[in-house]
Amino acid sequence: MNSKAQDTLPNAEVEPVIVNEDETEPLLNKHKQKPNSLKKSPRRIGEESSEPIYMIENESQQNNSQLEEYVLQPNLKKIYLRYKKFRRYSSLILNVCIFVNILWLIFTLVTSYFFSFELQPIIHKRYSGYNDLCIITISIISNCLNLWSNNIEIYSHLDFDLNIILFALTIFNLMLLKIVRYTSERIGIIGVITYAWAATTFGIGILLDWKTANFKKQIVVVYNSGTSQNDNARNINSSRATSIQNDSQINEPTNSNSLQSIYVLPVIGNSQNTQRHTLQEWTYIFVKVFGKLLLLMYMIFFTLNTLLSIWDLSEVTKNLASNKQLKNPENLDGFYWVDKEHTYQLHIKCYGDVFKREPSTSNYNNNIDKLQPIILYEHGGFDTEVSSAAWLHELFVANEIDRYCTYDRPGYGLSDASPALQSISTVINGLGYALTQEANITGPFLCVGYDIGGLYSQVFAGKYNDKTAGLLLIDSWHENLLIKDNIKHILSKDKLSNSHKELPISLQPHTGLTLFFDGLKSTLGLTLQYSWLFRSKNSNDRIFGDYMRFQGKFLRAKFLEKITSSLLSYQDILEHRQILENTKLAVVTSKELVKKSLNWGIWQRELSKISGKTKEWKMVDGGHEIYLSKKGINETKEVLLRLLASS
Structure with missing residues (x-):
């Protein structure tokens, strides 16, 4: 067989054939990785390789991996297309939030500290300090962290929880200001909008994290369902696998093209492999979560300060007369x-x-x-x-x-x-x-x-x-x-x-x-x-x-x-x-x-x-x-x- 292949393809390099002891199984070539080819991460999403995908380090695992890729191919491709669309729209939404926040920050800074406008009685916040500026700034930082790490590979459930807490604390601060009459009358429509908008941006972060987690869950479900069918798929498609292996042995580019369109998504949560990240990804996760933890600590002190202010104001104003005219x-x-x-x-x-x-x-x-x-x-x-x-x-x-x-x-x-x-x-x-x-x-x-x-x-x-x-x-x-x-x-x-x-x-x-x-x-x-x-x-x-x-x-x-x-x-x-x-x-x-x-x-x-x-x-x-x-x-x-x- 080798001599025949050599006559047919005189210019092709022929790799030595490894003959298995079990003659009933097909002969499989053990390909050597090209020194200049780029080794793709098995968790890279949606990248198509122009070279064969060498992801398995030993030959016995390679056979199973190729079969699993063919079994999972259609469903993973659908998930990948939906995820790609989701990332595009989520980045757009976060950029819009950041842009609106920056405009709102400039507007608040100018109207509160430097200039007056004809609409000042309407937009003026009678209970005005530095809270609005800080709430908007916190919202901008949170949106930037979400945009910077908008990737399923560095998703962290802790970040999802932190977004929920930031959202809840912002709403809680607004409720405190509306409970006491003194602050409720003075916070103004602009103050309410500021807190509500900040809470909305935190809520958007929650939805985006939830959607990312949903994609992650879909990948796990598809992978687990695919691996459970591998035994049947291996028996049914044994002849197809043999043909692929023979084609790969005779003509390496043919094998490359046959695997070129495979969409490789992160393999997360399977029984043999826990969630693993590269050092760079762990760095991204740490920076994002640490940044959100700092924001959370700030919001806790911010909320405690609001609680103390509300208590003090309610104490000193409870016996005050209303602003209606009192006679003598x-x-x-x-x-x-x-x-x-x-x-x-x-x-x-x-x-x-x-x-x-x-x-x-x-x-x-x-x-x-x-x-x-x-x-x-x-x-x-x-x-x-x-x-x-x-x-x-x-x-x-x-x-x-x-x-x-x-x-x-x-x-x-x-x-x-x-x-x-x-x-x-x-x-x-x-x-x-x-x-x-x-x-x-x-x-x-x-x-x-x-x-x-x-x-x-x-x-x-x-x-x-x-x-x-x-x-x-x-x-x-x-x-x-x-x-x-x-x-x-x-x-x-x-x-x-x-x-x-x-x-x-x-x-x-x-x-x-x-x-x-x-x-x-x-x-x-x-x-x-x-x-x-x-x-x-x-x-x-x-x-x-x-x-x-x-x-x-x-x-x-x-x-x-x-x-x-x-x-x-x-x-x-x-x-x-x-x-x-x-x-x-x-x-x-x-x-x-x-x-x-x-x-x-x-x-x-x-x-x-x-x-x-x-x-x-x-x-x-x-x-x-x-x-x-x-x-x-x-x-x-x-x-x-x-x-x-x-x-």
Whole structure:
């Protein structure tokens, strides 16, 4: 037989024939693998080889493998075509999700931090911090991981489970925000869409993973059903197998063409072979699963922070009055709109009869009937009235003042987040509307401003000069601090490197970039969780007190203050400065801060000269946080009472 084949094919290379001991079985050639041929992975999907597929390392397994490939060929081809179509459409869907997410991220970033639009009242989120940015970013990262590893060969069931958990946590966060009335009214349609869209993208990842797992299952079913029929197929097709082997022995290219169209899919889950991966595939699986685990850890902290915020807000707002107008309450505590468009609300709190009007003109000169002005307090840059205005309540309880009002600036305490861009003038415009139009409090007002609140009090006294009876500045900022680095101009050069940490936090340097990244970190809520776990702080401490500065809404407000201070707020101060010429003025300054900074003393002297009716300039004991010094705050009380008496 060999001589005949050699005569017929004189140029063909003849391999030595291995004769089996059992003469009833056909002679099988043992082919040697070509040195330049590419060895295909037995789990590669849908790749067609131009060379024979050498997948079996010993001859006895080769015979069975070839028969199994012919038995499984039709069903595996159908699965391969469906899987190829699925991968094409799934990649398209994931790319669309990533593109939409990026557009939404840019839209949220621009509208929340940099620019205002005509539709701002509609798209503005009154409960706005950094949560939306982080949720969208998490969605983008998850979609990118799904797209990068969209392959059945590196499918992991753990990744499928992680997608389900991410989806559930996102929906749970949205439900928490809708449960409490305060957040439900303020999250807005844009906030709901953001959470819903993020959950949708996680859901798409779940469906794609489920479909991939389904393809994997089909392969296992087809393979197992095919191998169970191998014995029958081997007997029925023995003659066909012999013919294939003989053709392969005589003419190797013929054997190559006969196997060229075989679709080789991953053999997964059979009884003889567990799921195996190459080192590169294990690396892909590890990176994808590890990335999803990091996202899961972040979402767990994110959810815990949401839970704590919801608890705190429900605790401090449960006794608040609704925003409906109340007639002559002893204590006014509620939310009031800042404009006709209902853009956002301010939290205003008043004590005493703030609705009582001045007596008739005929009796106005009678000191007995004359009402005290309403003291309108402006808190500092890192505090609210809860901490820095407690001394006013002491005067009220002692019946030394008749009435006073405080409010939280936008982003502080319970007040809503304001749209971008925010300046001193826009805040005061909103405050004036909320007091006079919404709350129906007409004044007159005696403005008391502490720290940066002194600048807000100056603008209020300028805008509503006809309703202003006087102005008290307590260690107030100078407008120069809005356009220059606080530290470089508060401290002298020899003290700059060592003493800036000794300054109060409101005077320490806070760049816009630092505030932005602090806001991103605030979504984890680590410091807030620490406050109640180890420091026994309550809800008031986190909403109004020292821990307010770790809230995302507050950090966004500080970021807006920073980016507009030199552009808008500085001009607001200068525009209203001349109007204060005839306003009664008193200035209180910290002795300790003047000792640390000569510039601070110079600025305080300049503030004492903004009016031609300055009553006094008093240097009091204590640091910049005068309300922490008992002697300093008592001296401040006396200055206020003297200013009231002259009003």
